[in-house]
Amino acid sequence: MVVECPKCKTKYEVADMDVPPQGGAVKCLECSNVFTIYRDPLDIKLVPFREDDFEPSVSEVKDIFRRNIEPEREAPVKASFSTQEETFLEEAVSEKVSMPEDPEKQRKHRKAERLGRSLVKDIYLYHKDKVEQGRRDGTLVQLLGEEIKKSWKFYKRQIDPEVLQERNYFKDALNEIIAEGKEVFK
Numbered sequence: 001m002v003v004e005c006p007k008c009k010t011k012y013e014v015a016d017m018d019v020p021p022q023g024g025a026v027k028c029l030e031c032s033n034v035f036t037i038y039r040d041p042l043d044i045k046l047v048p049f050r051e052d053d054f055e056p057s058v059s060e061v062k063d064i065f066r067r068n069i070e071p072e073r074e075a076p077v078k079a080s081f082s083t084q085e086e087t088f089l090e091e092a093v094s095e096k097v098s099m100p101e102d103p104e105k106q107r108k109h110r111k112a113e114r115l116g117r118s119l120v121k122d123i124y125l126y127h128k129d130k131v132e133q134g135r136r137d138g139t140l141v142q143l144l145g146e147e148i149k150k151s152w153k154f155y156k157r158q159i160d161p162e163v164l165q166e167r168n169y170f171k172d173a174l175n176e177i178i179a180e181g182k183e184v185f186k
Contacts, residue, residue, distance in 0.1 A: 001013070001014055001015075001016055001019075001039075001040065002014075003026075003037045005028040005030065005031065005033055005035060006033070006035055007028065007031050007033040007035075008028060008030050008031040008033065010028060010029070010030040010031070012026075012029075014026075014037060016039055016040070019037055019038065019039050021039065023036050023037060023038040023039070024036065024037060025125055025126070034126050036125075105162075105163075108159075108160045108162075108163050109163055109166075109167070109169075111159070112155075112159045112160070112163045112164075112167070112169045112170075113169040113172075113173075115155060115158055115159065115169075115170075116155060116168075116169035116170035116171075116172065116173040117169070117173045117177070119151040119154065119155055119170065119173070120151070120170070120173035120174050120176075120177045120178060121173075121177060122151070123144060123147050123148065123151060123178065124177055124178055126147075127143075127144060127147055130143045130144055131143075131144065131178055134178075135179075135180065140178060140179060140184050140185075141184065141185065144178070148174065148185075151170070152170060155170045171185050171186070
């Protein structure tokens with residue numbers, strides 16, 4: 001297949017087999033721009049999904065769980081987690097429980113969380129060498145400061161101010177993805 005750098009328009013020939021199924025980042029030899037290439041799309045019929053069509057309530061989820069999951073259980077499964085993993089799981093569960101009841105507000109929170117994670121994953125993808133160096137040297141904030149500022153400005157423009165006051169999903173994603181679960185970004 002032929003791919004083109006979106007910045008300088010230089011074309012390259014790439015073998016489909018060299019591109020991972022989920023796509024991969026490449027660096028242009030002419031202008032050093034980093035961009036993602038994908039295999040040709042699969043021939044799958046897509047049916048539009050509207051979030052408003054399916055918004056189960058907490059009681060509906062509990063009912064589905066009782067009917068479908070609980071009967072399959074024969075004996076309780078004992079899982080062993082480290083203290084850090086247990087703390088993370090407890091926080092994750094409490095965060096999901098504390099999600100607002102208002103469906104519109106839930107939608108705004110989910111949008112903020114998805115956007116925050118997406119922006120941080122892009123930072124990680126395009127600046128992986130800086131991330132790894134920053135983790136080693138403890139200089140993540142200094143090395144990634146400009147990229148984080150740009151993404152933060154974009155994030156703030158896209159997210160409802162009320163959601164921004166309630167929770168900083170962008171910061172959460174930075175600590176989870178870039179800082180590997182440590183609270184480096186405050």
